[in-house]
Amino acid sequence: MDYAIQRLVIDAGNEAALTTAFAAVGFTAYVFSTRTDGRLDLELYGAGGVFPDAVIAALGVLGLESTEHRVASERELLANVLDSEPCELCPGVWIDPQGTLRTSARSDGRLVLHIPPSPAFGDGHHPSTRMAASLLLTLDLAGRRVLDLGCGTGALGLIAHHRGAAAVTFSDIDEGSVRTTRETCVLNGYPQGTVIASDLLTAVPTEAADVVVANLYADPLLLVAQDERLQAILPHGTLIVSGVAQVKRPAVEAAFTALGFTLRDAREEAWWCAMRLER
Template sequence: MGLVYLEYDFTIEPAQPATDILIAELGEVGFESFVENETGLLAYILKSDWREDILNGLYILQQPDFEISWTQKEIQQQNWNAEWERNFHPIIVGNRCMVRAPFHQAVDVEYDIVIEPKMSFGTGHHETTHMMLQHILDIDVQRKSVLDMGCGTGVLAILAKKKGAGPVDAIDIDEWCYLNTQENIERNDCESIAAFQGDSSLLKGKKYDVILANINRNILLEDIPVYAECLNSGGILLLSGFYLEDLNAISSKCGEYGLKFEKNLEKNNWISAKYVN
């Protein structure tokens, strides 16, 4: 028997910015994957990680400007494929990179990435992943060592590898993400990417030219000192997973460790920022 998940079906009106805030808050309390739809949001959490009061205290659910209701049901892990096939559409980033599922037809682009996300985060549809892909397209990673921290599906590591980076490491604390990254690495003929399950404690003694971290504000603030220690002189740190109002705090923490803010992208109040060592 596979892992058992709970699916929360949220109806949200108006959709934004409530949906983005809800995704961020649900991620903080253990929800692993999200699918936006016409009425709101589907959110998934392992039944073993669920508790009865899990939604208590969520900021967005207390706001009178939004009407948010939900139902929940239990699903088996294998049911996920049918769910994301109904909701996952191919995307093109910068007219150069396509992220698609195995059942989508390929088109003529410079970088064709095939992702089967299952319960993992990172199809390119969320603003943060999309902006991180944009950043990677804009920088030179040829023959440079790259770390994809909090790799989810491994999509960022895969694009870096396809652009000529190497060696490339991909790390996620979640076992499902780690396994899914391994599958997507093989699916994209990027077997030289090394995937690991764990957190920033795995980075002791490691050095990289480029570090990619699309996680969330709290983990980024905690791990920026580790990233700074691991970044080679002249290296690049690309961060996402936080809002515009968090940018000052992120940049201030980076500045404490000698990392200089260079620029940021913004999409629907989400931010992806570039720092240099």
């Protein structure tokens, strides 16, 4: 999504009137910061590239005029606030937001995924992504068909692709994540990756996979366990679940063992856990 950005300079003391005027029309996308000359910078963000008429009117009433007006993409705005340093997701696998490590990595055997900063989940900093990735790396993925359920940025499915998976299907309920994963597939040399929008398994093709990796949180995982499509999608093979709060681990483990899965491996970090199950 694009955002219109207006920047204004206002005298200290005027912020209360503006805050009241914006609150009256339900507008919250702005930030004040104090300048060295004691006046205030005001920056306003208009979702979709436009400002509500009421916001323009509120500025007009106070006789304020914008000193700068431009349009920026969501990604450009987030680049300033999201971490853009490369991070090691798990041993030998790096996430590189700027794409600067790729060339050197080819020669030292590291897998480096170029995943630009985005609102999608999966920038490599969360324990649930790290644990799912490390469980994925315990598998021989050569020739396997993999489903990355709740793909976020697509990092997990891309690891599977680079570890030799024959085909990876990525799915997410969130259109932004679907869009991001399509982009990261292209950026990481896998433009043919299948990326679909789906609420859990509802729109996932019922073709058998060998591995399902689902970093989804406990409650959606319990719904997956109840969905009879799981039998067609993963009649036998490996299921990696992550994003499970440790307190919910017994319920998630029980739901899948009732379906014939056996727990083979598990990881715990902070209050999260991840499990590898087989059937």
